[in-house]
Amino acid sequence: MNVRSPNATRERIHDAGLTLFNERGYTGTTVRELADAVDLTPGAIYNHYPSKEALLFAIVDRVHDEADSVLSETLRGVGNDPVAQLQALAAAFTAFHIARPRETRVANRDYIYLPPGERESVVRRRRRVRALFADVLRDGERRGHFSFGELGSADAVQAASMAILNMVVLVAEWFDPAGPRSADDTAALHGRLALRIARGGR
Amino acid sequence: MNVRSPNATRERIHDAGLTLFNERGYTGTTVRELADAVDLTPGAIYNHYPSKEALLFAIVDRVHDEADSVLSETLRGVGNDPVAQLQALAAAFTAFHIARPRETRVANRDYIYLPPGERESVVRRRRRVRALFADVLRDGERRGHFSFGELGSADAVQAASMAILNMVVLVAEWFDPAGPRSADDTAALHGRLALRIARGGR
């Protein structure tokens, strides 16, 4: 009956899960809705995923893999100048979040529904991303490119890196693909805004 | 049986809903869990709220009321200098989010589960908050205190105001009340970071 390439159905389920989890949330989505979306019977889903939870983990895990490679490839493509690094990271990660709004929203919002073990592994990955940005800021401060001391608060690096990260991670919440500004423009803009946050001014 | 003041039970349910919705999400929380949390029977909940959904709306609506008054009172307490306005708004709103992590997280994450009419009203309120920050930025730019033109992107005000707002709204995601930095410190820090974002640097 099925002439598709292997795993094509698995992929279609993955994609439908992305759409539905994004719109209704994980607990707000039904296996039957999922089956309807791919024109399948609820039982057939279980030929491809052992459980609804496994689908969520597949979704969350994959987008974290992709995020990790975006960040590490960006870092590889730029020198070791913290200014260039920060700008490139913020821009690339912004572009990533614009390109994958469903994936990133589900990952950021619904990972809490994973069982403890898998949730912990996700928390660890996301901590590593935070640490990456914080390290770049600290490195840049030490080398005189960024300044946080004048902010008058101990360890302003944490707050500043979270400000940058949150700006980037939530871009899809307001960015309109049909709007006047292109994704590339917005990515570049976020790169410069990240520098404003880190470098300080006036 | 109940010697409490009127509406005390209603308030306890409100609070338990806050805790549970925050931890497990709205759809992930059960009326029975809710009842357990306030030492009541599921049926008794319905003496105080007509539905689970009504409880969610009460929660979301109240925190929006509070947010609105925090913002308008902050604005009233400061002059009409855009720099002072932005700094005060960012600081006050940060303090608000640190003080009410459950409320703001539920409001920001679970309002999508409200029925269309109520969801629309929430969306409208939240758009008004975005507009408030954007207006302050535009006003400040016009009067020469902020600059976005050098960012090289049309209407950078939108991106900048969203960067500020997301920094503020997500502070509870990383701020640790048991950590070394106080809430007031963090609020003030965010006030200054908002100026960095708006004013630009170097």
Next chain:
DNA sequence: CCGGAGTATGAACGCTTGTTCATTTACGCG
């Protein structure tokens, strides 16, 4: 042309969901 592997079906499973309701309990007030 046959057989086996992979996939889909559709009915069913036990359980949980939000909600209802007749009944009982408790309390404040006259």
Next chain:
DNA sequence: CGCGTAAATGAACAAGCGTTCATACTCCGG
């Protein structure tokens, strides 16, 4: 003291949940 009202009970409801399974279909290699 006793009445009326508000609140809590506990059992029940229908509907929906994630998941299972015996069965049937379809395709491809030998």
